[in-house]
Amino acid sequence: DVKVTQSSRYLVKRTGEKVFLECVQDMDHENMFWYRQDPGLGLRLIYFSYDVKMKEKGDIPEGYSVSREKKERFSLILESASTNQTSMYLCASSPYRQGWGAEAFFGQGTRLTVV
Amino acid sequence: QKEVEQDPGPLSVPEGAIVSLNCTYSNSAFQYFMWYRQYSRKGPELLMYTYSSGNKEDGRFTAQVDKSSKYISLFIRDSQPSDSATYLCAMSGANDYKLSFGAGTTVTVRA
Numbered sequence: 001d002v003k004v005t006q007s008s009r010y011l012v013k014r015t016g017e018k019v020f021l022e023c024v025q026d027m028d029h030e031n032m033f034w035y036r037q038d039p040g041l042g043l044r045l046i047y048f049s050y051d052v053k054m055k056e057k058g059d060i061p062e063g064y065s066v067s068r069e070k071k072e073r074f075s076l077i078l079e080s081a082s083t084n085q086t087s088m089y090l091c092a093s094s095p096y097r098q099g100w101g102a103e104a105f106f107g108q109g110t111r112l113t114v115v
Numbered sequence: 116q117k118e119v120e121q122d123p124g125p126l127s128v129p130e131g132a133i134v135s136l137n138c139t140y141s142n143s144a145f146q147y148f149m150w151y152r153q154y155s156r157k158g159p160e161l162l163m164y165t166y167s168s169g170n171k172e173d174g175r176f177t178a179q180v181d182k183s184s185k186y187i188s189l190f191i192r193d194s195q196p197s198d199s200a201t202y203l204c205a206m207s208g209a210n211d212y213k214l215s216f217g218a219g220t221t222v223t224v225r226a
Contacts, residue, residue, distance in 0.1 A: 004158075031212060040123065042203070042218040043159075050212060058213065090158055103149070104205075104214055106158035 003027070004107035006091050011112045019078040021110050023091030032074035033058075033092040033104065034066060043090065049074055081114045088112075118142055121204055121217025129225050134191035138204035138217045141185065145206040145215070148180050150189045153201045153219065162202075163189065194224045 007022035025032065031050050035043040035058075045058030047066040055066050063085060067075045074093075078085055088111050092104040121138045128134055136150075146167055151159035163178040165171045165187075171178045179188040187206070191198055204217040 040218055042119075042121075043205075043214075043216040045213055048212055056212075103161060103164055105161065106151075109156070109158045111156070 004091055004093050004105050006089075006107040006110050008110050009108065011110060013078075013081050013112065013114050015082060015114055017078075017081045017114075019081050019112070019114075021076040021078075021089055021091075021112070023074045023076070023107055024072050025074075025091075025093040025105070026072065027093065027095070027105070028071065029093035029095050029105075030071075031094045031104075032068065033094075034064075034074065034076045035090045035092065036060070036087040037090055037109075038087050046076065078112075083114050086112060086114045116141060117218075119204065119206065119215050119217045121220055123218050123220055125221040125223060127223045127225060128194055130194060130196060132194050132224075134189075134194050134198065134222055134224070136189040136191075136202050136204075136220050136222070138187050138206075139185055140187075140206060140215070142206075142208070142215070143182075143185070144208040144211075146209050147207045148178070148187050149205040149214070150176075150178055151203040151205060153203060155200075159203055191222075196224050196226045199223045 003026045034046045049055045049068045065077045091107040094104045150163040153159040168182045175192045177190040201219040201221045203219045205214045
């Protein structure tokens, strides 16, 4: 079974803190993604990485950065957390193939609350 | 207008009923169509994956794609309380890295 593991299920952080969300996948997938999920808005892509040290902005990158130093690990960084970043954060991975985005496998999610 | 439209429901059906879910989309370049199931406070899990138009069946689940109408459907036969979840449609073009998701439909199957 593909395993995508996110380091925390629940996090509470203060406004202005620097926050790190970690994700590890064990299937040697090339592509990794960070999404946020909010009620009524569906999943929105924050950042994407198609290789080690490579990254591309998604639809809502503002206020976030990412790091991919090793193939299996993809980190999301909130530079200065704000209350509007309270959300469910989902990491996903997928193998390289035509269509790229097909068959994305998700982690269990991190529920982040910024107070 | 959103790229992918999905009625959020909620949808409540009795056990054993057929659940019918659908999404419409506007981007004619989409060729890969997926359905994910998401239980409360969990990450989405891939249920069905189809390429281009046609039907695909997997046990009690049937996915249909009508590209001419830009319309996809998921049917769940003989629904069970364990099918209670949010169902998300997702799609992408042949060379996209990005999946476009619907907002999700919340389904409750009553015992």
